[in-house]
Amino acid sequence: MSRHLTLLTRTTTAGAVIELAGDLDHHTAPEVRDALPGITLAAGQQLTIDLGGLTFCDSSGITMLIAARNHALAAGATIALAAVPERVSRIFRIVGLEQVFPTHPSTQAAEDSWHPTTG
Amino acid sequence: MCGTDDGAADDGGRGRGRDHGRGRDHGRGRSEDHQENQEARFSELLEDSAEDLYEHAPCGYLSTLLDGRIAKINTTLLDWLGYERDALVGRKRFSDLLTVGGRLYHETHFAPLLRMQGEINGIALELKTADGTRLPVMVTSTVKTGGDGQALLIRTTIFDARDRRAYENELLRARQEADRERDRLKVLNTTLQKTLLPPTLANVPGLDVAAHYHIASADEVGGDFYDLFPLAAGTWGMFLGDVCGKGAAAAAVTSLARYTLRAAAVYSPAPDAVLANLNTVLNHEYNGTDPRFCTVIFGLLTPDPDQGGFHITLASGGHPPAMVMRHDGTADSLPTPGGQLIGILPNANIATTTVHLAPGDTLLLHTDGLTEAHTAAGPDGRYSDEALLDLGRALAPTTATDAITAIRDLLDTLGNGVDDDTAVLAVHVPRTTSEEQQ
Incomplete structure (x- = not known):
């Protein structure tokens, strides 16, 4: 029933970027959870999650985005979402998370918005 | 050295004579003689083997x-x-x-x-x-x-193949044992799930109540919960929520959420205060790499002596909106924008709304297993909030029992598309006989 999830990570000057494509649900969410510890972030960097290819996201998917946020905050970094599909935005509005995750139209826009902080 | 093996296999008894024919006559050194002796002994052993191997082979x-x-x-x-x-x-x-x-x-x-x-x-x-x-x-x-x-x-x-058969029987027995264990686990899960739900909902004077819990998978305990219970001075509390995730870990959160909600409501029944309490408890209990949260809607029901029916205050922590189906045939969702899911943020925002449930009106609370069910008809292949509101408009006016029956029929239609547990709770204010006559 569930489509596959593909997960790609890369690094920019602003910090790590995770690209998710496919269905992010309780079948596929563990893939993201397992990938998180391997993503290193320096204090002041920004973890960007590109949701442009996401076809579905349920509450397990939301959990993974929160886990990613916790992972970033624990490193003293911040989190940003890029290319959030309308359906995911709608879930965010329902669960009241639209203020918690800064969103950008693209990963490039997210990177451009990032400014290195000192100290 | 083992070259003689070929001879033994090919021509059986004739090997001995050939090997003996080689060797002895040219006065070789001791070590060469020793080697010849060994070869001779091997060939003697092998000489018998063609017949002997046939008769007494290990097969x-x-x-x-x-x-x-x-x-x-x-x-x-x-x-x-x-x-x-x-x-x-x-x-x-x-x-x-x-x-x-x-x-x-x-x-x-x-x-x-x-x-x-x-x-x-x-x-x-x-x-x-x-x-x-x-x-x-x-x-x-x-x-x-x-x-x-x-x-x-x-x-x-x-x-x-006696050993192999015994091994296969052992495998079969182990498999049957595993099957029995799995069946026992299913029973345990179902039992545990039942203990997480109220066995029967309280009988509220002047209110018709119905609920349904759809279990998507017998293998895993889901995390939906609901209850309806008396509070002080003729008021009633109700809640319905959805803990993210499945299995034992989710069940632990479900249990914690249920009892925290009931205790908090006794302490301070204002719905936003009840959910704020739950948020604090869950946030302290679960943070870090394995976050646990729930979305929940809590309602405080107060009888309205002037207009009849009930005055209801609803507080929502990131939960899909409730729906009211009116006695005049209309239906509306009751959005609570800005309410945040419970357990993630230290100071989650709780949004409230109020609704008057007049005689003939029905209020429906549901978890998102329903509106996230896979279906060919909905947008993105999912049954949607809009589709549910359309169903409400078609049903209104209705009763709690009829609304739940309609939802059960819908869940049956969606069948395997419902891959998450779904809970629905409906309350309805029945019309009195005189109202029906009007």
């Missing part, structure tokens, strides 16, 4: 004519079967050694395949021994042909 050998009559059989197989050679050779067919079931298989599969392919490998059969016991074996046969390609006879090797 059974059987040669049969094309019609199955036994032409030659080795001692190993005779010992296994408990027969004298004369009792079998020229008298019995291979199929006579098989059990009834084995004979049938031999006739319908084994023999035809052997004729077609010229060989057949590793077939599991049972042989009947002289004393009537059964011997599980693995059988391999080849057809020996003459120079002109004409089939001459069938050579068969037979391996004792």
Whole structure:
């Protein structure tokens, strides 16, 4: 029933970027959870999650985005979402998370918005 | 050094003479003599082996004519079967050694395949021994042909499969044991799930109440919960929520959420305060790499002596909006924008809304297993909030029981598309007889 999830990570000057494509649900969410510890972030960097290819996201998917946020905050970094599909935005509005995750139209826009902080 | 092996295998007894013919006569050194002695000893050992290997090989050998009559059989197989050679050779067919079931298989599969392919490998059969016991074996046969390609006879090797059969039986037993364990786990899960739900909802004077819990998977405990219970001074509390995730970890959160909500409501029944309390408890309990949260809607029901019916204050922590189906046939969702899911943020925002439930009105709370169900009809292949509101408009005016029945029918229609647990809770203010007459 569930489509596959593909997960790609890369690094920019602003910090790590995770690209998710496919269905992010309780079948596929563990893939993201397992990938998180391997993503290193320096204090002041920004973890960007590109949701442009996401076809579905349920509450397990939301959990993974929160886990990613916790992972970033624990490193003293911040989190940003890029290319959030309308359906995911709608879930965010329902669960009241639209203020918690800064969103950008693209990963490039997210990177451009990032400014290195000192100290 | 092992070159003599070829001789033994090829020409049996003749090997000895050939090897002895080599060597001794040219006055070689001691070490060469020693080597020659060793080779001679090996060839002596091997010399006997062609016949001996056939008769006492660690497997059974059987040669049969094309019609199955036994032409030659080795001692190993005779010992296994408990027969004298004369009792079998020229008298019995291979199929006579098989059990009834084995004979049938031999006739319908084994023999035809052997004729077609010229060989057949590793077939599991049972042989009947002289004393009537059964011997599980693995059988391999080849057809020996003459120079002109004409089939001459069938050579068969037979391996004792008693150990293998015992191993297979052990595997089967382990599998049956595992199946029983899984069934027990299912029963345990279902029982646990039932304990997480109220067995019967409280009987509220002047209110018709119905609920349904749809279990998507018997293997995993889901995390939906609801309750309706009395508070002080004629007021009632109700809640319905959805803990993210499945399994034992989610069940622990569900249990914590249920009892925290009930205790918090007794302490301070204002719905936003109840959810703020739950948020604090969950946030303290679960943070970090394995976040646990729930979405929940909590309602405080107060009878309205002036207008009749109930005044309801709803607080929502990131939960899909409730729906009210009016006595006049309209239906509306009751959004609570800005309410945040419970347990993630230290100071989650709780949004509230109020609704008056007049006689004939029905309020429906649901979890998102319903509106996230896979369906071909909805946008993105999912049943949607909009579709649910359309259903509400079609149902209104309705009762709690009828609304829940309609939702159950819908869940049946969606079938396997409902891959998350779904809970629905409906409350309805019945019309009095005089109101119905108006």
